[in-house]
Amino acid sequence: MSDKPTWGYKRADELRKEEIIAFTPFEQLKTAFAKYIEQQEEKPVDPLLIEAREIVAVEYEKAGHPMAAAAYRSGVYDNDMDLKTAYAALKSREPQS
Incomplete structure (x- = not known):
């Protein structure tokens, strides 16, 4: 078997051709590859969210x-007010760009 992809x-x-909104073939x-990745992988968790979970x-x-x-550590209550407050406080510490 060859290491070179065939049908891929x-x-x-x-x-790539489905992405007609992009300006160049690159x-x-x-864009097509990014969509593929998002379908195959979990979205990375924001480090500040992990820190806020731990604080709460x-x-x-x-x-x-x-x-x-x-439950807080596992993300069950990510929409809870306690967690949102801790996250907002952490976020406010970040330098504004």
Whole structure:
């Protein structure tokens, strides 16, 4: 078996051609590949979100709620007000670009 892709080239070209909004063939290819990656992989978690989860989880552990702490760490409560507040505070520390 060859290491050179066969049908993959044809499929990549088809995906590239679907990206008519891009200006150059390179941009078309890059956009098609980015879409493919997003379909195959999980979106990376924001490091500040992980830090906010930990901050809130520690507080729930201190209050005697280890199950809630575990749920915060795993992302179950990412839309909770406590977590959003911690995340916003962390985000406000970042330098503005």
